[in-house]
Amino acid sequence: xxxxxxxxxxxxxxxxxxxxxxxxxxxxxxxxxxxxxxxxxxxxxxxxxxxxxxxxxxxxxxxxxxxxxxxxxxxx
Numbered sequence: 001x002x003x004x005x006x007x008x009x010x011x012x013x014x015x016x017x018x019x020x021x022x023x024x025x026x027x028x029x030x031x032x033x034x035x036x037x038x039x040x041x042x043x044x045x046x047x048x049x050x051x052x053x054x055x056x057x058x059x060x061x062x063x064x065x066x067x068x069x070x071x072x073x074x075x076x
Contacts, residue, residue, distance in 0.1 A: 002073075003015055003018045003069060003071075004018075004065050004069065007059075007061055007062045007065055008061070008065065009059075009061035009062075010059055010061055010062065012057075012059070012062050014062060014065055014066065017055045017057070017066070018066060018069070020051075020055065021048075021051055021052075021055065021066050022071075024048075024051045025048060025051065028047070028048070028051075048067065052066065052067075
């Protein structure tokens with residue numbers, strides 16, 4: 001899917017924050033692969049709340065748009 005330019009619900013501009021969000025999410029994924037604690041083996045340790053808070057996304061509609069966006073440009 002193409003990166004949404006604006007939030008579908010409230011109209012906030014989203015295109016300027018999507019690159020930063022993707023980079024920070026990749027950092028969290030790489031850090032998560034280094035952790036090999038068997039206690040948290042079946043849980044998702046990738047918490048994006050801090051990234052979304054740093055971007056100033058307070059509304060759940062804007063958060064939903066970034067979290068649920070899937071990049072499919074490599075398929076096209």
